[in-house]
Amino acid sequence: MYAIECIDVFKSFRPEGESPWHRKGQKVSALEGISFAMPQGECFGILGPNGSGKSTLIRLISTLLLADRGEVRVFGHDVRTAPLEVRRLIHRVSVEASFFKKLSAQENLDYASGLYGLDKAQARERAQEILLRLGLPKEKIRAPLEEMSRGQQQKVAIARALLTSPTLLLLDEPTTGLDPRSRRDVQAFIEEIRGSYSASIVLCTHDMQEAERLCDRVAIIRGGRFIALDTPDALSARYGDGEGLEAAFLRLTGEDPREEEEMDA
Numbered sequence: 001m002y003a004i005e006c007i008d009v010f011k012s013f014r015p016e017g018e019s020p021w022h023r024k025g026q027k028v029s030a031l032e033g034i035s036f037a038m039p040q041g042e043c044f045g046i047l048g049p050n051g052s053g054k055s056t057l058i059r060l061i062s063t064l065l066l067a068d069r070g071e072v073r074v075f076g077h078d079v080r081t082a083p084l085e086v087r088r089l090i091h092r093v094s095v096e097a098s099f100f101k102k103l104s105a106q107e108n109l110d111y112a113s114g115l116y117g118l119d120k121a122q123a124r125e126r127a128q129e130i131l132l133r134l135g136l137p138k139e140k141i142r143a144p145l146e147e148m149s150r151g152q153q154q155k156v157a158i159a160r161a162l163l164t165s166p167t168l169l170l171l172d173e174p175t176t177g178l179d180p181r182s183r184r185d186v187q188a189f190i191e192e193i194r195g196s197y198s199a200s201i202v203l204c205t206h207d208m209q210e211a212e213r214l215c216d217r218v219a220i221i222r223g224g225r226f227i228a229l230d231t232p233d234a235l236s237a238r239y240g241d242g243e244g245l246e247a248a249f250l251r252l253t254g255e256d257p258r259e260e261e262e263m264d265a
């Protein structure tokens, strides 16, 4: 059984407002036929330019959005017909983490451990250990979340995701906005989880070295489609002249298709 299975997934939005690029009521296509299967225990990277559909795909997998067409399964459970089963198996970390902003990290984590049915004292200890390891100053644990920087809040979101041994972690840019040391701490942490709990991990990132270091396979997404999917080494060899994932990424996403045609002509 796969951790995640997506079959020909489409999603478009009808934005409320107008913008210079969109007429009112005009549909914006975010995903255009995504298919992949992710084995259990894999760390699967998704790399793509801004607006290419990464977060939309994460939201579909985590049952926050429904696909227009296609199937999404998490450990065999269809997200459409069994959302509760799916939610029990996943943890999502994203920049727009939902917290009670007037409450402290401690109170938010207590609330979460209550939802998971964990022993409060044990969960507290674990959360504190994680937060300290990620370099959150001890006194901040009791401060209202709204008084924390974005990076600090991100660390609380990571601690929350790790309160229980995660089965499927959906990490949407977990290190974006973190200082270099915190970024390393979080990456080391992800590596450790990967090794120790046989968790399955999806990692969306703009950090090529992070993907290279942590991911077994990487999908490159552009315009809502996977345009390449392989190990970092294979992508580097095939599209980046062996000069790494970044070279492959730039090559795959940088060229305007029209220019390509002209070049071919």
Ligand SMILES: Nc1ncnc2c1ncn2[C@@H]1O[C@H](COP(=O)(O)OP(=O)(O)OP(=O)(O)O)[C@@H](O)[C@H]1O
Binding pocket: 013, 014, 015, 028, 029, 030, 048, 049, 050, 051, 052, 053, 054, 055, 056, 057
């Ligand atoms: N709720 C929404 N309403 C309207 N359009 C949306 C909505 N969510 C996403 N989109 C559009 O869908 C497309 C994909 O967005 P998405 O957030 O998935 O991109 P992303 O790859 O995560 O980008 P980033 O790297 O900037 O996080 C974009 O064109 C975006 O404007």
Ligand SMILES: [Mg+2]
Binding pocket: 054, 055, 056, 172
């Ligand atoms: Mg995003």
